[in-house]
Amino acid sequence: MIIHLAIIKRDIKKCNKKRWYPGLEIELMRVVRLLNSDSELPGEYPMSGFKGELSGKVLHARINLPNSNIGKQKGARLVYVKTEINEHIRILYVGGHKDKDYGSNNFIKEISYRYFDVVNLISYEDFMEMINTLL
DSSP states (O other): OEEETHIIIIIIHHHHHHTSSTTHHHHHHHHHHHHHHHSSOTTOEEOSSOOGGGTTTEEEEEEOBGGGTBOTTTSEEEEEEEOSGGGOEEEEEEEOTTSTTTTSHHHHHHHHHHHHOOTTEEEHHHHHHHHHHHO
8 A cells, every 4th residue: 555645745734724624643544554454445436527547446435533523424535546556555635525626627637646646655654654743
């Protein structure tokens, strides 16, 4: 599993700054651990709007935030791609419907950019270390 660095540098910081999803870091650790072990999340489904190579491959799942009494419907979203090579998973976005760009054309461009950007990827272990420093 590999994770795009912009999740920590931009997405989580933006959610914390605007106080959209309190406790996101704790639940994100749990969800990423589950995704790493099972290679799937309950309720995952493809996102629409992507064309070409990413068509039907970009998945997203809802994140429940029980410590903040935020259910899956109003909770954050995790966007990822399961690559066919070695069945790797790339996590590309954490955020959700409170972000005005979520689901827009700008969002689709950003996710496509992050998918093809191979320089700013970190491993699962490095991601967990960085999340622990945020807590």
